[in-house]
Amino acid sequence: MSINLHALMLFYEVALAGSVTEASKKLNISQPAISAQIRNFEKQYGILLFEKKGRSLVLTPFGQKLFKPTEQLFIVEEQIRSMIGDYHKHPHGKLRIAGNYLATSVLIPKWASLFKQQFPQVAVEIATVNSQAAFERLTHFEVDIAIFGDSNITNQTGHSLHCLELYSDEFVFVVSPHHQYANQQISMEQMIKEPFIMREEGSTTKKRLIEVCRAQQVNPPNIELQFDGLNETIQAVVAGYGASYVSLLVASQFIRRGELAKVDVEGVRLINKIVLCSHEPAYLEGYIRDFISIVLNNKA
Template sequence: MNLHALRLFHVIATSGSVTRAAEILNISQPAITAQIKKFEKELSLPLFRPQGRGIALTDGGEKLASYAKRLFMIEQQMEQFLQEHRNGTAGHIRLSATYLPAHYLIPAWIAKFKQQYEQVEMMIYTTNSHDALHQLLNMEVDLAIYGGLPEKYPDIIQSEELFRDELWFVVAPNHRMANQRVSLPEMMENPFVMREEGSSTRQRLMALCRTHNVHSPKITLQFNGLHETMKAVIAGYGASFVSALVVRDHIERGELCRVYVEGVDMQNIISIFTRKEEPLSAAAANFIQLIRQNRWPKQ
């Protein structure tokens, strides 16, 4: 079927006259009439009949007009759909994040983003840094947000630093080391409550001990979430090594205390990670731009 001719027929049917259709399409009336006659011949179906000084649709024309209306309505919807994807007002974003940004940063970012881009679907996977990187490499997500050491990332991954957060040793207020200054070997004598293996903070703690030639801590209690980890320390068991972003409010409320370890001044670099040489969808690019504009304020 000649879709160009069908479009001419559709405009005539909806506008009610060849003259009006010619004005809408900016085509001469004789040219439209000639193409419609040719179209009727190809279809072996009369589409119009004389009515007074004008024309009217035949029964077959009425039926074809209803199909054409649906067809071009779908075309319009498709064009709108493609335009929304091009400008990022529709689509979907798959995001992997570690517990810190997932609980303390991303909810506020998503709230702002959804206010502007309500039709964009978002899927957030909360995991550890090892699995977040794995998901990004395997194309299971479009981007990842987590902390770690840049030199450990494969060449096909690019990162953009958002901010740096301090890493603190913390204990309950009644702990003998609360607010004290101690050596790293002394700190490692405590039982530790930490996240599971694959957590970037746990990896940083182990690397710290190796660098200073100090035995690794005994991780006697392990959780898959930050909330549970902090609750155990607040309850009075062991120590933990964690981002200041997580515990700052607990310390201000007197639920936790810092332990100042001599010679240890470490930071956690929170970054956005994407795959190099792979264009982001417009929706994902819009989300990253919003994050840049609303990144965590410096402490």
């Protein structure tokens, strides 16, 4: 049984807009035409999608159930439109990469430069997001490659991805060089009494800090400042306030310049694996496989 996708689209737009009137304005289709097609759709399949409450239309329980998969359907449709558009705009290809701050600030610039030297006609688009968002963009086919520092994310069920471990990084506690704990060894109980500056929810570092606290059987520290970016987080610590828990690959350049100092916390050492994920290589365009080869040959 084929589905009337046009009527389904009208249902989705009305549900999204909250009224036939607003959907009509957006789609430039008359209100009677929209209402008639939705009624025919309901009659055809023996279902009820909307019910009136006063002057408003609300989704029935089945309408609510149908909304999410319908939304996913039209998200995929938009992704297909975007892919076709990219194909025509970029006849030699477009490489889309998502990475966390560590990847896009420390690792990817070198690889992207080497890639463009070999493939100057391929467009390259790089987005900085947290690790969870990079993974989700890949699973939704919004990017071709995701590079991030949380290999546990790849264990989420329902996704068939090809992942390669690039580095074995480490998380470290950092403070300003003028902080009382700079380059000192202290207990976890002392460390968590400090005000912390951390990334947003969904960031790898924040999740790892909570894991460390749980393993050490202490309550997580107070997060006094929270930023959407790692650079902002580090700069706040450099300025002299509080402590943070960050990737050593990122922090090392600040430590070498004397802008940050490590804190050696007794009994705490957490390894952070940096991974590159893509869909199955056999189904990738050649230039995506070439980028992966460049990464593997230039990890040092």
